[in-house]
Amino acid sequence: MTRPFLKMHGLGNDFVVFDARRAPLALTAAQVRAIANRHTGVGCDQLIVIEGSDRADARMRIWNADGGEVEACGNASRCVAQVIGANAVIETAGGVIEGTATADGASIDMGAPRFGWDEIPIAYAMDTLHMPVGWESLENPVAVNVGNPHAVFFVPDTDAVALDRLGPIIEHDALFPARINVNVASIVSRAHIRLRVWERGAGLTRACGTGACATAVAAMRRGLVDRAVTVTLPGGDLSIAWRNDNHIVMTGPATTAFTGEIDLEAYA
Numbered sequence: 526m527t528r529p530f531l532k533m534h535g536l537g538n539d540f541v542v543f544d545a546r547r548a549p550l551a552l553t554a555a556q557v558r559a560i561a562n563r564h565t566g567v568g569c570d571q572l573i574v575i576e577g578s579d580r581a582d583a584r585m586r587i588w589n590a591d592g593g594e595v596e597a598c599g600n601a602s603r604c605v606a607q608v609i610g611a612n613a614v615i616e617t618a619g620g621v622i623e624g625t626a627t628a629d630g631a632s633i634d635m636g637a638p639r640f641g642w643d644e645i646p647i648a649y650a651m652d653t654l655h656m657p658v659g660w661e662s663l664e665n666p667v668a669v670n671v672g673n674p675h676a677v678f679f680v681p682d683t684d685a686v687a688l689d690r691l692g693p694i695i696e697h698d699a700l701f702p703a704r705i706n707v708n709v710a711s712i713v714s715r716a717h718i719r720l721r722v723w724e725r726g727a728g729l730t731r732a733c734g735t736g737a738c739a740t741a742v743a744a745m746r747r748g749l750v751d752r753a754v755t756v757t758l759p760g761g762d763l764s765i766a767w768r769n770d771n772h773i774v775m776t777g778p779a780t781t782a783f784t785g786e787i788d789l790e791a792y793a
């Protein structure tokens with residue numbers, strides 16, 4: 526059985542996207558891993574299925590490349606908003622978000638961040654604005670849930686951090702019962718942050734939209750930046766604003782690289 530798909534990306538964070546609003550699609554974790562495999566499959570950081578919804582214009586389901594289903598993906602939200610078009614209310618496991626598609630991207634109201642230790646979640650009660658923990662040079666992170674869990678470390682130079690080695694150690698630390706996305710950020714100015722992300726279930730990516738939201742809000746809570754910033758990731762820039770109504774708005778590009786058909790039985 527072949528199914529059409531779109532290969533999309535936001536700043537190089539790439540997705541295989543199935544529009545299953547008219548024809549339902551059930552995938553196993555093994556199929557997700559096989560499709561996401563960059564050597565033997567199509568290759569992607571996340572696999573996205575757009576389904577019908579009775580509470581929103583569509584439901585976005587998200588799987589990491591490791592086959593685990595997760596709650597939120599900022600860059601894929603912009604891609605899904607592009608597929609749906611104009612103004613889109615999108616149901617996710619992390620909450621209902623609202624997107625406005627533009628000519629080459631989208632602006633997404635990602636909802637309100639959460640900071641309670643049990644909302645991240647963290648294994649035991651702790652100050653999430655100054656976590657008294659560390660892994661080698663990475664210390665004193667901020668924890669934020671923006672639909673999915675993030676730890677944000679502020680460092681002088683993001684490129685000097687061995688994120689490929691420390692990222693998986695922190696991601697799998699028992700302190701984080703749902704695992705965690707690991708962000709290393711440096712403050713360039715009150716309106717500009719540099720960011721690299723080790724994504725839970727996907728590893729180092731070119732960009733992470735929720736990571737940019739979590740990092741911007743973490744820096745704002747610490748008083749390091751103003752309420753609207755540019756976040757520069759390896760793949761490019763996102764604009765993040767934390768509005769007075771407590772919602773985070775993320776704006777950036779969304780691109781369709783190519784379309785194709787997949788024989789799902791070949792990935793069974």
Ligand SMILES: N[C@@H](CCC[C@H](N)C(=O)O)C(=O)O
Nearest residue numbers: 598599600673725733734735
């Ligand atoms: N690339 C995404 C985040 C995808 C999910 C994340 N790896 C998780 O496990 O929570 C983004 O752009 O936000």
